[in-house]
Amino acid sequence: MHMKSAPHLLTEDRAEYERILDDALRTAHDRPDLAGIGQRLNNEQLRTMALNATALISAAAAAEYDHYVKVREESRTTGGVSAIDAVLAPSGDESDSGPGAGVGVVVTVLAPVLAGTAAVIFLLVGYVLKMFDPAPAFADSLLTAGWFFGAVTAAGILAAAIGILVTALRNSSTQVPAEEAGDELPDEVARAKEAWRHALLERGILPFLRDALADPSADPLSGVPPRHVGRIPKVGYSGPEFSSPSEGATGSRPTFTSPDFTSPDFGGPEHQPD
Template sequence: MTTAPHLLNEDRPDFERVLTTAIRTVLDDWQDGESPLNGEQLRTRALAAGDEISAVVAQEYDTYCALRARTRDDARESARARENRAFGYAAMGVAEGAGSGAGLLAVMAVLTPLLAGAAAVIFLLIGYLLGAISPEPGIAHPLRTVGWFFALVTGAAVVLGGIGLLLTALRDSSAAIHDTPDAMPADVAAARDAWRDALLTRAMLPFLTTALTRTPTPTPPSPPATQLPHLGYSRPDFTSPHPPERDPHAHG
């Protein structure tokens, strides 16, 4: 396991950063010599107990998530309302906060491709149909010329409209890039900080401290005892044979 499963995916980087701070703190504060667990071992244990650690500060985390979700919902509703107003203003020829000139431009931007395209189709169709008649009427060529003119107007209007959409998309994407956690509303940022502080002080540090104190510090093995050679003379382990017993009845 490499992540805390209780958390949302977007909050796991915060969990990892708090865990890194907690590991550094407990290892710096360890006063009993060498720590029985290194940083990677502590991280593995903490991530494996992600649910247990997160449950300690579940109230702060739920508050943070609720505020963030409500803020995002409000932002979506506001964006949807602005899009609906913009569409209505363009359809009615009225620009938000602008005069009749801007409204006329909005109407032209919407209607020009439609009207020019329809005119191009009509004039080209009639011009080429008349051109199929022999002899060709004199009006056939002017009709085709007008049709191609409207076709060019339609193409230019479509290109300009595409450029406008591209610029709008770039502007929206730039705004989305700047929508970082540092730019979140004050109440959401405060809830996030409260959750991270509680996660560090009330959950991470106690868990890691307990993991260190319950793990015995390994002692280095003692070197094997070596038997020193005995110096000097020692009596051999064998005895000389006994002299033969003399027969008491023997005469010397």
């Protein structure tokens, strides 16, 4: 069974449909066949009628739209796989650095923590001992060690902050070109989109507008599409073709013959068996 159905535009393509329609209405004064706009139907009324007939108009460019959606989805799938590979695969610098990079990260994270803990312990014990009278001789040594580890903690925190800032700047510098490149469609997708736009305009929107202007039955207040839209393809289903046997052919039906049963010969009393 062959089926023809009006394509329903995806939500992301409805804005593009309206943009093409608005462009056609805005430049209608450059087309002699649309010179009647404003006499009986104005731009807003024609726009409302065309939006109500979106499925009917878009059917004129069904083949181009199907191809455009197909190549766009393939491009998105390929791009998504590439992005995942880029995230999972290590960069050249990381792979060359070896396990030393992991050790450096651990040291950068743990050094401030350990130094800060040691500074707190030494300073706390040192000041507690200073409260005794007389204070132990090693109290000053504990305070000196505490302040030393405090300085190490501050230096570690500063180094970690600088590392985070450098990493953020490096990642942002690599992401900006990717986002800018993403604004441009691949060549195949761009060609398919342009083909759909051209077919939608030339075979769908413009014929619809011409027929709406030429159809006196179109109600400019209701926004209902014109009843006679000659160049918009019809939508429906064509039933399957069934081939019936020719009427003139005569077929021979099978015949059944009943078996012949022969009854035994029975005679009169004089012919009784011995």
